[in-house]
Amino acid sequence: MRKAVLFVDILLIVLGVVGVYHVKEKAWHPLGNIRITSVNGIKVGSSHEAEFLFDGLQIGESVLIGYTAGSKEEFALTNAVPFYTIRYLIIQSVVGFICLAVGLFVFLKRPHDKAALLFHWSIFCTGLIILTTWGRYTIEPYGLGHLIRVAHTLIYAFVGPLFLHFIFVFPREKWHKADKLLYPLYGFALLITIISAIPFFPTSNPISLQNYRIFRLLFDICRIFFVICAVSSIVNFIHSYRVTQEGADRRKLRWILLGLLVGPLSFIILWVIPQVFAATSFVSEEIIHLLIAIIPITFAIAIVKYQIMNINLIISRATVNTIIFFLLNSIFAKLIGVFYNFVGGVSFSTSIIILSFTSIVIVIMYEPIKTRVQLFVDKRFFRVQYIFREVQKKYIEKVYSCYDLETLATFTVEQIDNVIPTERIGFVAFGDNGNKADVLAGRGLEPSIEYSVFSSIVSQSNLKSAQPVVFQGKVESEAKCIIADYEFFLIWKLAMIVPIASDGNKVLGLLVLGDKKSKLRYSIDDIDLITHLAMQSGVAMQRISLQKKLMLEKAESKRLEELNQLKSFFTSSVSHELKTPLTSIILFLEILEMKRIAPEKELEYIRIIKGESHRLSRLIENVLDFSKIEKGTRTYHFERISLNEILHKVLAAIQPQLSFQKFNLLTSFQSEEIIINADKDAVAQAATNLLSNAIKYSKKTKEIEVSLSRKNNFAEIMVKDKGIGIPKEELQNIFEPFFRATNLEAQRIGGTGIGLTLVKHIMDAHNGKIEIESDVGVGTCCKLLFPIVDYGQPSNGHLV
């Protein structure tokens, strides 16, 4: 492909050279400004018809021209002279070959870029139009001149569509259906060339004026066609320019706009339109050529600045060094001058000392001056890069204050948005094992995006090199990135994915980006900045995940420590709880042993021992059941039981303790027997625990209310005391193992913190509920709600 294009280029350059030669050979009459009516006896209607007839003549050949002077026609026999001056030929060659050179240069620099290729063809055509402008078509060898004229027409017809095509792909691929418009245009151009070639083809020699008129008509159509294409190109380009929002990109496009407006527009307005409609022109051809020379120059500036190399950097460094050179030289000269003035006449050795001293001064000053100048140049002339560098600096500074991934993601997206506005952007984080991907921050992303696709791409090695993967045509060439054509780019309207990798090249996440809002490609600077930010955020992500891990470990160790504390508290409080009834049992047993007591007291003491023994056994049961719950081995044996019966038994067992402690017990039982499907020991345990709590936490008002009732589909056991109560904010925690209310009164009373945990477990196993209302200083009311079973169910239950 490249070779073929170069081969055609060489042919075209040869064509250009021959073109210049045939223009040089173009003949004209030496009589100045006259109106020609006939040439060698052939009547002509206009000056361009006369020009055509002269195009067939050789310079120096004698020619008979008829012309009008005043009202009558006169004839003159004269020798043909060159049509163009040497000055014209020089301008024509320079401008024409500059166009060819620029086209060739752009093509060589970017041989695989469609835009560059189109630019190359259009600028080649422009150059050739200039070089092969109508000259002598009868130059030797015979037919070459005819060929050049046909080629000229062909090029003229093609340059319009080519420019239009170029604008469609540059600065961005604008409309992917543009081909549907462009191919008919190319077709039309070819057709009109072929048709116009027929009357001009050298079948008849000399060519008749009649044939020329047909050719001329077709050529004018060609010109109008060019005008239409050129105007639409310009309109199209202005549109591209308008949608560009970034200042830097606009500046680049402005160059091209300038070229387009000055070159083709002036050519159209000052040359083509007057030629077609008035067969005359407003300015000389030389000026038109010079104006057209602006096109390749401005285009080349824009394309070079914009795509081919980082010209900014080169210019920037060159500027810096020139300024430094100038400054240091002035200082150097000034210093030497001062010294010489000061010392007066100097010997050779003194001047050596002076020179070494000033050199040292210069060397010392070089670096600080360079920094200043660099900053100045960057700030004044190269704002874009300066901003990018500022963003990078700021990002590195600020990223350390991001303590979680969401903040980091939002911050990163914000920063990129500030400098490179995009249609859509997202910050994706992968899970630890890489199969989960979450968008932590983003905007405008297609909801259908499957981020898991990216994770699978991540596993491929190309992403691991931490280079952005960019869809083809979305980035300037020579940017450090991988060009890919994954279909998902199109489906999800993305332009680029940038891996966010840790130090160890483990991919932690991705930045996904859509097109730039300006619709331009990503520049080398853009890619640099984005890659840099992605790298920084990779480091930050790693740091955040380490911090998180550390915090989790800390929290875990704190939790373990707390659990340990709770357990040691539990063992010490269990031993206290066990030792208290044991103390009284031993005390009363020893009292009984002493036999110094009245017989009526004896029975009372035995009751106390019995009551305390029950208490002890309840405690032991609680502890054992709790350890079963902890291990998950507690089982319940369900059967049909009467709640009335169980509650009576519970109250009977706790009665000694109640009466001994002088409690006032109020009971209210529903007369109807309530049957539920439950584990009877567990139900008794739950009720007993509530009662024990009521006893334990009652203070001055020793009154406990117990009721059994039916509420809709639930059987309700209520135990209500007038004790110290539970603080409202701690009600939610009371079922947690080892939890003890923090009010001082409760703390002083002591306890294991497992009673209510057991009750909750029992109630959950029965699909029941426990409701607790409490006010500090007023009392606590606990309700156990058991679902009442359908009587039709089998009476004997099963294990849970």
Place this chain on the structure above:
Amino acid sequence: MERIIVVEDDIAVATGLEVILRGENYDVVVANDGEIGFELCKNENFDLIILDIMLPEKDGIEICRELRSVGIPTPILMLTSKKEKIDKVFGLGAGADDYVTKPFSVGELLARIKALLRR
């Protein structure tokens, strides 16, 4: 007849102590919570204070320390179910004179009471 006050919240333990001490011919006063116990100790004269550590309203250690700080020199015998806690009491210099750990035998208790009363 020596006067002894028993500050103990567990009614069964308190009753047992009361019965035993009466049997030994002491004049016994029982207080079931710390606040009442403290007020009694402060305002009345006793020859010995038997003080449980775990008490509602005001715990034994606090009572002990406050009694000493208001200059009451009455010997104090602490009752505890936690050996480590009593070490702390003495370590902190709360001012208790002796202790027994629950569960205790009557003989041990009486021996300590007598020893304290002899001082």
